[in-house]
Structure formats: C-alpha cells, structure tokens
Amino acid sequence: MSIxxxxxxxxxxxxxxxxxxxxxASLKGGKVVLYFYPKDSTPGCTTEAQGFRDNIKAFExxxxxxxxxxKDSVKRHDNFKAKHDLPFALVADTEGxxxxxxxxxxxxxxxxxxxxxxxxxxxxxDEKGKVSQVWRKVRVKxxxxxxxxxxxx
Numbered sequence: 001m002s003i004x005x006x007x008x009x010x011x012x013x014x015x016x017x018x019x020x021x022x023x024x025a026s027l028k029g030g031k032v033v034l035y036f037y038p039k040d041s042t043p044g045c046t047t048e049a050q051g052f053r054d055n056i057k058a059f060e061x062x063x064x065x066x067x068x069x070x071k072d073s074v075k076r077h078d079n080f081k082a083k084h085d086l087p088f089a090l091v092a093d094t095e096g097x098x099x100x101x102x103x104x105x106x107x108x109x110x111x112x113x114x115x116x117x118x119x120x121x122x123x124x125x126d127e128k129g130k131v132s133q134v135w136r137k138v139r140v141k142x143x144x145x146x147x148x149x150x151x152x153x
Contacts, residue, residue, distance in 0.1 A: 002103035005134055009034070009125045010101035017077035017090045022067065024098075025129065031064040032125040033147055036104045038118045040072045040080035040090075044140050048120070049086055051144035056087050062151045069093050070118060104136075124150055 003010065009032075013023040024032070035052070037045040052059070052066050059066055066088040072080070077090040091098065099105040099118055108117045120140075124133040124147065133150050135143065 003101075003123065003131055003134065005131055007131050009123065009129050009131050010098075012091075012093075012098040012101060014098060015074050015092045017074060017081045017092075019074065020089065022089050022091055024067075024125075027065055027067075027125075028129045029127055031062070031127060031151055033059065033064050033066045033122060033151065034069065034102075034125060035066070035120075035122040035147075036069045036099060036102065036118050037120055039070060040076045041083070044120070045070070046080075046084065048138075048140045048143065049080070049084055051140070052088065053084065053086050055144055055148055058148055059151060062148070064124075064151045067091060069098055071096060071099065122147055 009024060011025045016022045037048055039045055049068060069091040071093050073094060074092045077092055081090055093099055096105050104119045104121045105116060106119045107114055119136060120138040122135040122138060123131050126132045
C-alpha cells in the first residue's frame with residue numbers, strides 16, 4: 001500500500017526511545033515530519049538524523065514535530081539517540097506496522113541480492129492529519145533542507 005499526497009495519514013501507536021509511546025493522531029493540530037529510515041547507526045541514517053537535529057529550531061519555529069521511524073528496538077534507539085544527541089522521538093516499529101501502513105516496506109536490491117527493507121522516505125503531515133508532501137527513495141544530501149523548505153512554505 002502506498003500513501004499519496006492528500007491521503008489521511010494512517011494512525012499508529014508504538015513504543016519510542018526512553019520507554020515512551022507515540023500515537024501519531026496525538027500530534028494532530030501541528031505539522032509532523034515523519035521520516036522512515038533503514039537502520040540506526042549506519043552512515044546515511046546517522047547523517048540524516050544529524051541533519052534533522054541540526055535544524056530542529058527551524059522546524060520547531062515552523063510548527064513542525066520531527067519523528068523518526070525504523071524497525072530497530074527501543075534499546076537500539078536509546079543508544080543511537082544518546083550517541084548523537086537527537087532531540088526528537090524515534091519510534092520502534094519492530095513489527096513493521098507503520099512501515100506497512102505508509103508503504104515503505106519494499107523489495108530492495110543490493111549487489112544483485114533482493115531483500116525486504118525500509119525505503120528511506122519522509123512524509124509531511126499537515127495540522128489536519130493529511131499527507132501534504134511525500135519524498136520516497138530519499139537521497140540524504142540536501143533532503144533535510146528540502147523538507148524544511150516545504151514545512152516553512
């Protein structure tokens with residue numbers, strides 16, 4: 001299943017770093033930058049997370065909450081968040097509920113080998129809970145800036 005611009009963002013209620021829990025619907029009323037990434041502590045994912053971290057003030061000023069999602073465990077998220085001083089929630093989607101709902105759990109290929117994994121994707125959700133912009137097959141370089149520009153406009 002794929003989520004397109006204009007669709008209502010699928011709700012989920014999942015554990016986060018620090019033993020918390022996040023229900024997407026609870027963030028209604030503000031903008032949400034929901035970004036899916038393959039794995040904590042890998043080069044691209046670390047660079048992307050640091051980009052969101054380094055621009056957190058601008059996102060907050062524009063009224064946006066940043067939420068990262070991967071299939072890593074709460075413990076891995078805790079370590080990743082602490083190591084890189086990440087000021088936003090990391091959702092532990094260990095069963096792939098949110099990944100499936102947003103259509104980011106896809107067949108990938110690496111060196112001729114096919115496997116299932118998270119397609120690096122970002123969804124901008126508006127104050128009413130509708131998807132206002134989608135980035136799929138994200139290239140990390142310049143991505144945070146593009147998302148920030150969309151949030152500010």
